Amino acid sequence: MGVETGHAWHQLILERSTMQTGYDIEVAGGDATPSETAVQGPGPVINDAIGRALQTHYRVLTEEPLPSRFLVLLAELEAKEARLD
Amino acid sequence: MTDEPAVVTSEPAIEERVIVKGAGRTSAFREGLVGEMPNLRAFAISLSGRIQLADDLVQETLLKAWSNADSYQPGSNLRAWLFTILRNTYFSLYRQRGREVQDTDGIYSQRLATPAAQEGALDLADFRIALAKLPPEQREVLIMVGASGLTYEEAATVCDCAVGTVKSRVNRARAKLSELLGIVGPEDLGPGALTDAIVRVAPSNGPT
Numbered sequence: 325m326g327v328e329t330g331h332a333w334h335q336l337i338l339e340r341s342t343m344q345t346g347y348d349i350e351v352a353g354g355d356a357t358p359s360e361t362a363v364q365g366p367g368p369v370i371n372d373a374i375g376r377a378l379q380t381h382y383r384v385l386t387e388e389p390l391p392s393r394f395l396v397l398l399a400e401l402e403a404k405e406a407r408l409d
Numbered sequence: 410m411t412d413e414p415a416v417v418t419s420e421p422a423i424e425e426r427v428i429v430k431g432a433g434r435t436s437a438f439r440e441g442l443v444g445e446m447p448n449l450r451a452f453a454i455s456l457s458g459r460i461q462l463a464d465d466l467v468q469e470t471l472l473k474a475w476s477n478a479d480s481y482q483p484g485s486n487l488r489a490w491l492f493t494i495l496r497n498t499y500f501s502l503y504r505q506r507g508r509e510v511q512d513t514d515g516i517y518s519q520r521l522a523t524p525a526a527q528e529g530a531l532d533l534a535d536f537r538i539a540l541a542k543l544p545p546e547q548r549e550v551l552i553m554v555g556a557s558g559l560t561y562e563e564a565a566t567v568c569d570c571a572v573g574t575v576k577s578r579v580n581r582a583r584a585k586l587s588e589l590l591g592i593v594g595p596e597d598l599g600p601g602a603l604t605d606a607i608v609r610v611a612p613s614n615g616p617t
Contacts, residue, residue: 366587373598374583375555377531381540382556384533385451391464394446394471398439401475405434 433478441487442474448557449491455552456499458541470495489563496549496567503545531590531598539589547582550575 366374449470453463473494474481481490540548546568553564554575561579565572592598 366583366592369598370587370592371583373531373592374586377533377536378540378551378555380530380533381536382451382455382552385454386447388447388450390446390450393464394467395443397468397471398442398475401472402439 433481433483434475435483437483438478438481442471442491445488445491446471448488449495452492452552452557453495453499455540455556456496456545456549466495466499469498473498486559486563488557489559489567492553492557492559493567500545531592535590536586539586542589543582543585547578547585550578551582551586554579 446467449467450463453466453470454460457463457466470491474491477494481487540551543551550564550568553559553567554561559567561572561575565575568575587593
């Protein structure tokens with residue numbers, strides 16, 4: 325991402341852009357290439373819908389059963405450490 | 410992050426790992442690892458888009474966390490520390506193998522539970538396909554600050570970048586998602602979306 329080079333002036337523009345919460349149809353739906361102006365996100369209603377979908381997506385993943393191998397691994401690591409005693 | 414473990418690109422057997430005894434591996438640390446497993450796995454699946462790869466990433470992260478327990482500062486955010494290890498492991502793989510470690514078709518979503526969509530809510534399967542199409546550096550920050558509970562500052566630490574960079578990536582990710590999902594205005598979200606967004610009552614407990 326060429327625009328994330330971290331120049332101070334650039335960061336300032338990014339910060340200012342993110343403070344705007346206005347509705348920007350051109351950014352949300354257009355084919356504009358990424359640029360400083362595209363840093364502004366979609367409007368609050370769309371952000372809200374995306375935010376809820378994101379949380380549902382993540383919550384469903386955290387509720388999936390865990391593979392047993394993770395706990396097996398920890399048990400093996402603990403057992404190995406115990407043998408060092 | 411100075412406490413970042415060295416990148417391990419293959420998986421040596423546990424017996425081959427040099428593990429110094431003691432070094433921060435308290436029972437609280439172990440319980441913390443166990444408690445963070447669901448979040449680690451959710452982050453790994455979101456990031457990589459592949460369940461098998463995600464589970465390997467979690468496994469590797471747990472190993473590195475155990476081996477480097479002494480570099481974890483008790484009281485600091487364990488989730489952020491573990492996410493740092495996991496995303497660095499993923500991106501080192503990503504740099505080596507490129508698209509091979511990314512599932513842009515969102516095939517993994519077919520193996521996951523998909524609750525019925527609420528009125529005015531985005532379809533989860535569609536959402537996951539769109540999420541998988543985001544550039545990984547946008548996807549990771551969106552998941553971190555939008556779902557996993559990390560602050561912008563913590564996400565910036567995890568990514569080793571400026572807070573402003575995290576914010577701009579999050580906004581770019583949202584804009585790209587809305588474009589991929591074809592939503593340019595509230596009317597594209599279906600009836601009720603606008604009032605839902607304004608009223609915002611019990612978002613996850615709607616009628617079924």
